[in-house]
Amino acid sequence: MSRIQPIRGMNDILPEESHVWQYVEDAIRGVLENHGYREIRVPVVESTDLFARSIGAATDIVSKEMYTFEDRNGASLSLRPEATAGCVRAALTHGLTYNQTQRLWYAGPMFRHERPQKGRYRQFYQIGAEAYGFEGPDIDAELIAMSARMWARLGIRHARLQLNSLGTTEARAAYRDVLVEYFNDHRGKLDAEALKRLELNPLRLLDSKDPELAPVIAVAPGLHDYLDAESRDHFARLRELLDDVGIGYEVNPRLVRGLDYYSRTVFEWVTDRLGAQDAICSGGRYDALVEQLGGRPTPAIGWALGVERLIALLAEEGVDVTPRAPEAYLVRVGEKAERAGFRLSAQLRDALPDIDLVLHCGGGSFKSQLKKADRSGARFALILGDDEVANESATLKPLRTDEPQRPIPWSALADELKTLRRHNP
Ligand code: ATP
Ligand code: MG
Numbered sequence: 001m002s003r004i005q006p007i008r009g010m011n012d013i014l015p016e017e018s019h020v021w022q023y024v025e026d027a028i029r030g031v032l033e034n035h036g037y038r039e040i041r042v043p044v045v046e047s048t049d050l051f052a053r054s055i056g057a058a059t060d061i062v063s064k065e066m067y068t069f070e071d072r073n074g075a076s077l078s079l080r081p082e083a084t085a086g087c088v089r090a091a092l093t094h095g096l097t098y099n100q101t102q103r104l105w106y107a108g109p110m111f112r113h114e115r116p117q118k119g120r121y122r123q124f125y126q127i128g129a130e131a132y133g134f135e136g137p138d139i140d141a142e143l144i145a146m147s148a149r150m151w152a153r154l155g156i157r158h159a160r161l162q163l164n165s166l167g168t169t170e171a172r173a174a175y176r177d178v179l180v181e182y183f184n185d186h187r188g189k190l191d192a193e194a195l196k197r198l199e200l201n202p203l204r205l206l207d208s209k210d211p212e213l214a215p216v217i218a219v220a221p222g223l224h225d226y227l228d229a230e231s232r233d234h235f236a237r238l239r240e241l242l243d244d245v246g247i248g249y250e251v252n253p254r255l256v257r258g259l260d261y262y263s264r265t266v267f268e269w270v271t272d273r274l275g276a277q278d279a280i281c282s283g284g285r286y287d288a289l290v291e292q293l294g295g296r297p298t299p300a301i302g303w304a305l306g307v308e309r310l311i312a313l314l315a316e317e318g319v320d321v322t323p324r325a326p327e328a329y330l331v332r333v334g335e336k337a338e339r340a341g342f343r344l345s346a347q348l349r350d351a352l353p354d355i356d357l358v359l360h361c362g363g364g365s366f367k368s369q370l371k372k373a374d375r376s377g378a379r380f381a382l383i384l385g386d387d388e389v390a391n392e393s394a395t396l397k398p399l400r401t402d403e404p405q406r407p408i409p410w411s412a413l414a415d416e417l418k419t420l421r422r423h424n425p
Contacts, residue, residue: 009114009122011308019323020311025107027153028127028305035146037103037129042086044109048076054085054289056260058200065112079111084261084286084302087130088293097290097298101133107307119277119309128283130302132290137234140265140285141241143303147269147281148247154310155319159269159280161248164255165235166203167227169263169288175226176202186216203256222253231264238265261286265301273316274309281305325377326356328417329399330384331369337384338363344384344394344410351414374399379424382413 006012013021029039048068055062067079080086083106091097107127114120129146131139144161151159166172179202183190189212190198190205197204206217227235242249249267257266266284274280283303290298314321328348332341345359358376360369366385373381383395383405394413397405408416 007122009116009120011121011123016323020314020321021307023321024154024307024310024314025127028150029105029107031146031150031153032105032129035103035142037105037146040087040090040104040106041108042080042083042090042106044080044111045077046080046086046089048078050085050089050293051078051081054088054259054261054293055082056201059204059260061112061259065114067111067113081112082110082259082304083108083126083128084130084289084304085293087128087302088289088295088300091132092290092293092295097132097295102131104130104132106130117277119274119306119312121308125307126304127307128302128304130300132298132300134301135299137238137241137265140234140238140301141245143283143301144242144267145245145247147303147305150305151269154314156310156313156317158271158273158313158317160250160271162252162255162268162270163239163242163249164223164252164266165227165231165264166223166256166262166266166284167231167264171226171228171231172203172223172263175221175223178221178226179203179205182220183216189213189216201260206254206256217254223256224253234264257282257284261289261292263287267303269305271313273313277309279306280309280313323377324356325379326358327378327421328355328380328382329358329360329373329376329378330382330394331360331366331373332384333364333366333369334386334389336386336389340389341384344382344413347410348414348417352417355417370397380417380420 048066051066052062057063061081066081069077071077087104087106091102096102105128108125109123110126111123113122116122129143131143167175180198183198183202183205187195191210194205194208194210194213197208206220208217255266255268262284264285264287267282268279269281270278271280272278281303283301285299285301287299290296290300330341330345332338341359345357348355348357358378360372366383370381379398379400381397381399383397388394388407393407393409395405396408396416
């Protein structure tokens with residue numbers, strides 16, 4: 001029979017990789033919780049409408065990357081391509097922004113039907129942070145500083161911060177008109193794709209990768225000349241705060257982001273170690289979105305990081321994550337030893353609830369079981385055979401040093417393991 005194939009662009013994360021994922025997730029979750037952000041879990045599926053109205057119907061994500069389908073009732077649903085829209089929807093559903101502020105984080109898979117390549121998948125994982133109800137630039141600075149702290153905690157050194165301000169929705173609209181006029185004067189240089197962008201989402205022309213267009217973009221009118229006074233002030237204060245804590249950045253006036261809901265601050269952490277897929281974390285303010293989705297005007301800001309890219313960057317930077325190994329592997333040979341070994345493992349787990357103990361299952365000779373014990377990475381083998389059972393002991397065999405093996409009575413084993421742990425935590 002033919003085997004069922006995995007879906008292109010959707011990856012299995014295997015046991016030998018998952019410890020790196022856990023390392024990354026634990027470190028990031030730690031930083032988020034340290035800053036008072038609390039986890040929210042939103043569904044993987046939402047109304048297609050939610051994404052069309054928030055991310056924008058004309059964006060690449062909504063117009064060609066979403067997994068959209070009809071459910072059995074004929075409702076149009078989509079797999080979430082990102083989670084900001086879902087978080088805002090949940091905040092509205094449950095009144096989370098009613099007379100209160102929120103600092104939230106989420107983690108989970110996102111889905112985009114893009115062309116799969118290194119660092120670009122159709123199911124990928126994001127961890128994101130969102131803050132609702134904070135108007136001032138201090139929350140922008142906090143979110144950015146928090147991400148910088150994550151890189152430090154993970155051991156990442158090659159991440160650079162790009163920063164820009166898009167101004168208010170009105171300022172952006174005014175700039176959009178200027179931009180449309182400018183690019184219209186250079187229509188000859190625009191290919192079909194660019195012409196479509198010009199019509200639907202002209203700001204996106206600024207981050208076009210077409211080399212033909214590069215010189216045109218280089219001298220295009222800059223958004224900064226059209227910023228409203230308040231956004232200009234907000235941006236200046238954000239920069240001061242970042243300067244105060246020594247976070248370096250580059251102001252990139254071409255940074256516009258691919259989603260419609262952003263206003264004012266936008267930023268992206270990029271790296272020169274991952275080739276074309278160089279963005280590891282991006283975000284910005286979306287002050288108009290809550291209202292746009294039917295809530296009261298509520299300032300909001302957030303970012304999302306790509307876990308696969310972060311993990312690839314860790315590898316590029318040579319950050320070595322040691323997999324967690326068991327403390328002990330219990331070898332048991334013979335019928336009596338098998339039974340006693342199971343009971344002993346339960347006793348040890350009762351006495352040391354967090355012990356990492358692998359109980360050998362499936363029989364086999366001492367030799368083959370010890371081989372498995374060694375391969376498991378365990379510090380010790382606990383060996384039970386007929387002799388040990390007869391005198392109610394286990395042989396403790398260090399597997400990572402050449403210390404001699406020695407018998408330990410069952411009754412003393414938990415304490416012995418505790419002592420050994422203290423000497424080598
Ligand atoms: P890119 O410019 O690389 O397409 P993006 O602007 O579409 O990124 P966002 O929507 O802001 O990305 O998502 C935040 C982060 O999620 C990105 O910085 C990136 O690290 C990661 N990411 C986005 N799309 C993918 C994907 N298809 N596969 C893996 N990671 C992704
Ligand atoms: Mg993209």
